[in-house]
Amino acid sequence: DGGITQSPKYLFRKEGQNVTLSCEQNLNHDAMYWYRQDPGQGLRLIYYSQIVNDFQKGDIAEGYSVSREKKESFPLTVTSAQKNPTAFYLCASREGATDTQYFGPGTRLTVL
């Protein structure tokens, strides 16, 4: 089955810790994205990668970092510099021919 997987589904972090969220896709899409969703709000772009070894900051990149060493993988690290990391994180990849983004199931991060 082609699709996007994210792990873990739930993640708990103590203050001051860095945590890494996984995102993997087997759709052969070049572009991948990370979004953050807060309760009652729409999605906001954290980072974007158009191709391997390239990524760009989105609207709310402070306190986050990414890497794109493989086409299939786009992990997101939430660092201790992110002041309010509790949120729902969604990863997406974009189908080039239609410019349509497809989303993974999400990771819910809670800071204890």
Next chain:
Amino acid sequence: AQKVTQAQTEISVVEKEDVTLDCVYETRDTTYYLFWYKQPPSGELVFLIRRNSFDEQNEISGRYSWNFQKSTSSFNFTITASQVVDSAVYFCALSEAWLGGNKLVFGAGTILRVKS
């Protein structure tokens, strides 16, 4: 800057009622795409439809239909004969050309509750 407005924060209907979710957008681009996504309680965003700015034909897919009107910058979504399984948050989004690719600008979403 591009903007998407979903003025309806929450809508409650009784099963079998028809319901329309409104979406108004702002853009200076002449070529753009509009999308609707559904977010059920599980959290995953499910793609529903993509519309090219040059194609103003309405589209129907089963109980779902979409009305795109460039003159009013609206892309409204109607569910006919709603069902409990339609309960979800629905997002309208506008694509924005950005850094050689695109990014999506999302509305705040409309919570749809369908009661049996």
